[in-house]
Amino acid sequence: MSKKKFSVNGNFKDSINTVKFLTERIKFVNSAEPVLPTRTDDFGVNKVAKSLHPKEQKLIISRIEEHADIAKSYYFKSESAPLAYFKAGQYLTFRLEIGNSVVTRSYSIASSPASALNGEYRITVKRISDGFVSDYILDNWKVGDKVTAYAPEGNMTYCRLRDAEAIVAIAGGSGITPFLSLARAIDEGNEDCSLTLLYGCRNSDEILFKTELDSLAEKNEKINVIYVLSHSDEEGYEKGFVGADIIKKYAPEGRYSIFVCGPGGLYKFLETELPKLGLERKYIRFEVFSSGKKADDEPKEYSITVINRGDEKVIKANSNETVLCAFERAGIEVPARCHTGECGFCRSKLVSGKVYIPEGEDKRRIADMQFNFIHPCCCYPESDLVVRIN
Amino acid sequence: MIKNYDAIVIGAGNGGLVASARLAKEGKKTLLIERHNLPGGFATSFVRGRFEFEASLHELCGVGPITGKSPLQKIFEEVGAADKIEWVSLDEAYRLITLEDNDKCDYSMPLGKENFINKLEEYDPGSSTVVRKIFDLIESVEKTLDFVEEIEDFKPSMIKEIFSEHTEFLKVANYSVDEVLNKFGVSKTTRDILNGYWCYLGQPTDELNVIHYFTMLHAYIIDGAVIPKGRSHQISTALLEAFTENGGEAWFNTSVSKITVKNGTVTGVVLDDGTQVNAKAVICNASPYNAFTKLMDEKDIPEKFKKEVNARTLSSKGFAVFLGLNRSADELGLNNHTYFIYPNNNNRKCYELSRKLETNDVQATVCLNRAFDDCSPEGTSILYMTSIFAGDEWSKVSAEDYHKTKTAFAEKMIDNFEKATGIAIRDYIEEIEIAAPMTYARYTDAPAGTIYGYEASKEDGIVKRIVFDLIGKGMPGLYFAGGYAVRHMGYSPSYTTGNLAAKAAILAMEKEAK
Numbered sequence: 001m002s003k004k005k006f007s008v009n010g011n012f013k014d015s016i017n018t019v020k021f022l023t024e025r026i027k028f029v030n031s032a033e034p035v036l037p038t039r040t041d042d043f044g045v046n047k048v049a050k051s052l053h054p055k056e057q058k059l060i061i062s063r064i065e066e067h068a069d070i071a072k073s074y075y076f077k078s079e080s081a082p083l084a085y086f087k088a089g090q091y092l093t094f095r096l097e098i099g100n101s102v103v104t105r106s107y108s109i110a111s112s113p114a115s116a117l118n119g120e121y122r123i124t125v126k127r128i129s130d131g132f133v134s135d136y137i138l139d140n141w142k143v144g145d146k147v148t149a150y151a152p153e154g155n156m157t158y159c160r161l162r163d164a165e166a167i168v169a170i171a172g173g174s175g176i177t178p179f180l181s182l183a184r185a186i187d188e189g190n191e192d193c194s195l196t197l198l199y200g201c202r203n204s205d206e207i208l209f210k211t212e213l214d215s216l217a218e219k220n221e222k223i224n225v226i227y228v229l230s231h232s233d234e235e236g237y238e239k240g241f242v243g244a245d246i247i248k249k250y251a252p253e254g255r256y257s258i259f260v261c262g263p264g265g266l267y268k269f270l271e272t273e274l275p276k277l278g279l280e281r282k283y284i285r286f287e288v289f290s291s292g293k294k295a296d297d298e299p300k301e302y303s304i305t306v307i308n309r310g311d312e313k314v315i316k317a318n319s320n321e322t323v324l325c326a327f328e329r330a331g332i333e334v335p336a337r338c339h340t341g342e343c344g345f346c347r348s349k350l351v352s353g354k355v356y357i358p359e360g361e362d363k364r365r366i367a368d369m370q371f372n373f374i375h376p377c378c379c380y381p382e383s384d385l386v387v388r389i390n
Numbered sequence: 391m392i393k394n395y396d397a398i399v400i401g402a403g404n405g406g407l408v409a410s411a412r413l414a415k416e417g418k419k420t421l422l423i424e425r426h427n428l429p430g431g432f433a434t435s436f437v438r439g440r441f442e443f444e445a446s447l448h449e450l451c452g453v454g455p456i457t458g459k460s461p462l463q464k465i466f467e468e469v470g471a472a473d474k475i476e477w478v479s480l481d482e483a484y485r486l487i488t489l490e491d492n493d494k495c496d497y498s499m500p501l502g503k504e505n506f507i508n509k510l511e512e513y514d515p516g517s518s519t520v521v522r523k524i525f526d527l528i529e530s531v532e533k534t535l536d537f538v539e540e541i542e543d544f545k546p547s548m549i550k551e552i553f554s555e556h557t558e559f560l561k562v563a564n565y566s567v568d569e570v571l572n573k574f575g576v577s578k579t580t581r582d583i584l585n586g587y588w589c590y591l592g593q594p595t596d597e598l599n600v601i602h603y604f605t606m607l608h609a610y611i612i613d614g615a616v617i618p619k620g621r622s623h624q625i626s627t628a629l630l631e632a633f634t635e636n637g638g639e640a641w642f643n644t645s646v647s648k649i650t651v652k653n654g655t656v657t658g659v660v661l662d663d664g665t666q667v668n669a670k671a672v673i674c675n676a677s678p679y680n681a682f683t684k685l686m687d688e689k690d691i692p693e694k695f696k697k698e699v700n701a702r703t704l705s706s707k708g709f710a711v712f713l714g715l716n717r718s719a720d721e722l723g724l725n726n727h728t729y730f731i732y733p734n735n736n737n738r739k740c741y742e743l744s745r746k747l748e749t750n751d752v753q754a755t756v757c758l759n760r761a762f763d764d765c766s767p768e769g770t771s772i773l774y775m776t777s778i779f780a781g782d783e784w785s786k787v788s789a790e791d792y793h794k795t796k797t798a799f800a801e802k803m804i805d806n807f808e809k810a811t812g813i814a815i816r817d818y819i820e821e822i823e824i825a826a827p828m829t830y831a832r833y834t835d836a837p838a839g840t841i842y843g844y845e846a847s848k849e850d851g852i853v854k855r856i857v858f859d860l861i862g863k864g865m866p867g868l869y870f871a872g873g874y875a876v877r878h879m880g881y882s883p884s885y886t887t888g889n890l891a892a893k894a895a896i897l898a899m900e901k902e903a904k
Contacts, residue, residue: 006523006526006527006530006558006561006562007561008561008562008565008569008570008573009573011561014560014561014562015560015561017564017565018560018561018563018564020564021563021564021853021854021857022857024564024848024849024854025849025850025854025857025858028701028849028850029694029697029698029701030697031701032696032697032698032699032700032701033696033697033700034693034694034696034697034700035696035700036682036683036688036691036696037678037679037682037683037696037699037700038679038683038837039679039683039684040677040679040680040683040684040835040837043782043785043831043837043838044782044784044785044786044838045707045782045784045785045827045828045831045838045839046828046831046835046837046838046839048785048787048788048789048792048828049828049829049831049832049839050831050832051789052789052792052828052832053832084789085789085790085792087793117790155438159797159822160797161797161800161801161804161816161819161822162819162820162821162822280716280820281716281820282716282818282819282820282821309641309644310639310641335427335643342437344427344428344436344437345427346427347427347428363437364437365435365436365437365442365620365621365623366435366442366619366620366621366623366624367435367620367621367623367624367626367627367628368623368627370474370620370624370627371474371627371628371631373627390641390642390643390644
């Protein structure tokens with residue numbers, strides 16, 4: 001028995017419809033103009049995407065502000081295109097050529113998102129011991145200099161869908177900058193959270209931006225600033241370290257989120273302090289930073305064969321320094337941003353050899369681990385290596 | 391500097407990766423160029439806190455183990471990538487929920503033809519006879535498509551075979567899904583359920599070509615769907631590894647600045663650093679918008695190509711919310727893998743509503759833990775929600791309003807999910823990332839943040855694309871792969887076009903050698 005074949009409008013009409021199929025398409029294509037289509041960059045969405053995430057930004061240092069002799073703030077204006085807008089808490093990565101090295105370093109933006117729309121960024125660089133790049137910047141950058149930065153990046157930003165409406169920010173040293181940006185963003189009506197800022201310093205001389213912070217707290221009831229001095233007992237300041245007791249004393253009633261940015265010592269201290277508060281993990285956010293490797297007593301020398309677009313180059317490496325650091329010293333440019341293993345921009349293939357990744361710093365994707373891709377910014381060589389960067 | 395290759399592939403998206411892997415496997419000296427630092431294009435993942443989020447894949451259809459070796463699985467095996475990917479198969483198709491009171495529904499459908507028909511019978515008693523007939527037609531058109539797929543070198547004699555052996559295909563070839571389902575006389579319930587997948591193609595079923603939709607139903611329901619454990623980044627990286635193992639070279643953080651053409655034939659590319667690379671074939675995984683306006687001289691582009699791009703319309707723009715939740719899927723009651731949440735079951739209306747931020751309530755949401763629970767740490771879960779926008783509403787959003795606008799729309803999606811399912815998730819969000827059309831534009835250069843390539847409109851349905859590609863004349867040396875090539879955007883179609891482009895290039899090289 002033959003099965004009756006399916007038809008939609010009868011065999012004849014279906015056949016006509018199928019023939020139409022060919023003519024329709026030819027008509028459709030021929031009706032269009034033989035001109036170039038819209039450039040991808042000219043679509044409205046792509047324009048905004050590009051303005052938010054430019055490939056790089058050419059900046060000019062417009063002003064330098066000294067903070068005693070501990071730090072300097074650098075103000076930038078754009079050389080041409082408008083500055084990329086950002087979220088308070090994000091950082092800028094700068095590209096520098098120092099001697100034969102090509103390096104990138106990231107600094108949280110201290111100015112507010114609104115000021116970017118007005119054509120200005122501000123970062124603050126603190127003098128630290130052994131600061132190869134920070135020393136270079138503090139000693140060399142002057143007004144009028146042209147520098148290169150990439151688009152703002154970073155995830156320590158407030159999101160009302162995730163965070164509590166009250167933010168308790170814990171800052172140490174120059175870790176104050178993202179929160180100064182956040183305070184301004186709140187004051188300018190661009191963020192709808194409140195901010196209780198617990199700012200830890202050794203003594204009152206080390207406090208950065210005190211006048212600015214005090215005036216923001218003065219005029220905006222959503223902003224509250226408490227200075228906590230660890231090494232001196234001064235009137236009007238809390239004494240000690242920012243720990244569970246101080247947080248409890250100043251945290252607002254109800255739910256709050258803790259944001260932390262500061263030096264390694266602060267993070268170590270908070271590791272034992274924060275659990276005392278019994279907060280869920282989602283209410284605690286750290287700006288990631290690299291703790292670095294525990295230094296070997298006798299650092300070893302290794303070689304890295306770097307493959308770049310089919311070419312090979314052999315460079316020296318040291319077991320106490322990251323693979324990225326070896327690249328930088330050798331003047332090999334990789335698109336590194338965060339230097340903490342988080343952003344993944346420097347992702348490279350470890351063709352052979354062994355690396356050490358400090359605990360907690362391996363933020364690679366599952367498949368990257370499977371196929372031996374590494375983030376050179378948080379890997380230390382433990383043998384000679386072959387790495388394909390491009 | 392001048393370098394010579396057999397083939398150059400521009401872009402390591404899904405199409406470019408399969409094309410590269412195929413070329414290298416067939417012994418062609420191939421250079422793959424990618425401007426980003428990662429392979430995959432849309433097919434990637436990202437880490438936030440203790441979660442690794444899938445960037446775009448909901449389910450990969452057409453690989454499923456249900457019917458054994460599917461064409462896609464065959465491609466992965468042939469190019470040497472299959473054993474590098476760990477698949478998890480799904481048994482659930484989708485849960486379909488509508489929001490509006492006057493058209494409320496809540497259907498949970500399984501994968502597998504028999505399971506699907508039986509479940510539909512439960513929701514719509516008496517439907518199985520007609521649904522079986524529909525599945526017969528689905529399988530019949532699939533046979534024709536398989537036949538077309540196997541055509542490597544089109545000869546006019548094949549038309550005769552199509553006309554004698556593939557009459558059902560020919561009859562329905564120019565009808566919409568609605569026209570054919572109406573002919574079958576299906577009930578509203580059956581139609582609503584069968585049309586559930588419409589948002590994956592971004593086209594209402596009154597216009598969407600029936601063969602296009604049926605081939606997707608076949609791929610999901612009959613072939614089955616899977617998820618790679620290492621996210622789609624695992625597929626992308628596996629293809630890249632297979633490519634390099636077979637002698638292919640991949641250069642990342644590298645851009646092509648020009649496709650070179652001599653006497654109407656593509657001869658190679660020039661890179662961002664001025665390097666000239668010559669090749670017999672250039673496979674372009676970049677969109678024609680990029681290829682024609684950034685990479686080629688206008689005089690080199692055939693008039694037909696320009697007309698085609700201008701005649702066609704860009705498809706839906708993407709929006710996604712990625713949530714890392716600090717409770718397990720069990721604790722929260724997230725019992726389904728795929729949730730389709732629509733305003734109502736009239737997908738034309740839903741599509742029109744999706745033009746505006748205020749009225750768009752379409753979402754397809756995945757709880758990855760229902761594919762494999764160890765996708766996130768114990769006591770947590772991953773939920774990602776995708777919406778599509780018809781039109782170009784996002785072009786009105788300025789950089790200054792960008793963060794606020796996307797947060798507000800993400801909030802609406804979360805609210806809609808809670809309302810539709812009765813599951814509270816808002817208080818359990820430990821990590822969140824939001825992707826707007828700008829995000830897709832940023833990472834893939836997608837024009838206007840489009841995620842589905844060209845609209846599968848009546849004039850530009852997938853069958854018309856395939857037929858005109860077979861009989862049309864391309865540009866010697868230039869082959870397109872990926873979301874803007876001869877299929878539709880999406881994982882399986884992009885992998886398929888990559889494979890087809892490589893095969894066409896290899897065939898041309900062999901003819902040339904003779």
